[in-house]
Amino acid sequence: MDIRDLTPGDLDAALDNRWRAFGPLSPGDRERWRSLVTPAAEAGRFLGVFDGPRLVATARVADFVQWWHGRPVRMGGLAGVTVAPEDRGRGVGRLVVRAALDRCAELGYPLSALYPATTPIYRSLGWEHAGIRNIVKLPAEGLRTIRPGGEQGGEHGGEHGGEQVELRRLGPGDAAEVAAVLHRAHAASRASGPVCWDEATWRLWLEDEDDLMYAARDGYVIYRWDGGDIEVDNLVAASEPTARALWALVGTASSVARSVRAAVAPDDPVFWLLGEVRYEPVKQDRWMLRVIDLPAAVAARGFPAGLALDAPIAVAGMGEWRLTVSGGRGALTAAPSAGDSARLTVNGISALYAGVPAATLRRAGLLRGGSPELDEGLDAAFRATPYMLDYF
Secondary structure (H helix, E strand, C coil): CEEEECCCHHHHHHHHHHHHHHHHHHHHHHHHHHHHHHHHHHCCEEEEEECCEECCCCCCCEEEEEEECCCEEEEEEEEEEEEEECCCCHHHHHHHHHHHHHHHCCCCCCCCEEECCCHHHCCCCCCCEEEEEEEEEEEEEHHHCCCHHHHHCCCCCCCCCCCCCCCCCHHHHHHHHHHHHHHHHHCCCCCCEEEEEHHHHHHHHHHCCEEEEEEECEEEEEEEEEEEEEEEEEECCCCCCHHHHHHHHHHHHHCCEEEEEEECCCCCHHHHHCCCCCCCCEEEEEEEEEEHHHHHHHHHHCCCCCEEEEEEECCCCCEEEEEEECCEEEEEEEEECCCCCCEEEEHHHHHCCCCCHHHHHCCCCCECCCCCCHHHHHHHHHHCCCCCCCCC
């Protein structure tokens, strides 16, 4: 078995593997897939396992920024993991995933995340359950009752109740603006988990003629018709007036659509903007996180501004450290392990980074040593409710 970078000339074979792993794509979706993965192949982010001349497995690393407590961290999103059906059970999947993890490290990603089709292979290599993609069904008529800022009055109008929000249609030329809006909105809300595609991929998404796409100064929405109802792919807003305006815009479909399926944060403002909170959970896609470069991941992450912490930690295979947090930033300094150190596995530090409580990690066998006081400090530092809006 040989592992090598895929080239544009390998994409026919990779597409065949994808079909056998995940099912067929329409002609239009096949072309879109090629447009999506070609830059990854050209950048050394698409790997293949070959048995002689035959491609038997693939894995692709997507170039993301991911927010953690409102600060952007580079993240390699593992996607397109396929193994030809006749080669399953030979350890090829683990081989290609291990190679993709090594490539993430070579390319300087402090973190990697993925949506697992199966958990054991990823967990065995250090990825751990971290957050969700939360899909809910909202009543279209309920969204219709959300008044845009300029029309809202009464006691629930908010301090920006009289502000008009100008909306305009989005197109491929707005890719940089969408990315900038995401940076501002997720920083302002101190979000944990959501991602931003690179600008070239955003241009590709914004070319989709089946999507309805609108932007405000500090937010945007991308949605589409799904049969007789509406599916919201992304709705991001940094202010109350924009949140009202965008959800009300989606609600204008209520004369035809009865329901709206939307990917939302667990604490999305829409639940507070609805006059009557009626919604149905549809599903939760769980995703996993893996810390690759621990000092870089901690230095890039945001932390609570009012917290001060000095904690000894040791991570299997990653070293022994003093973790300090101050002024909303964290740092690791190499230091000999102390008797009171919190000792974590790679899975444990990955889960802790995502806000999983220390008590949970202890009961799962991912954290040992330390003290109750140290657990409380780690919980306060890393506390988060991670979510994603995008599936990859």
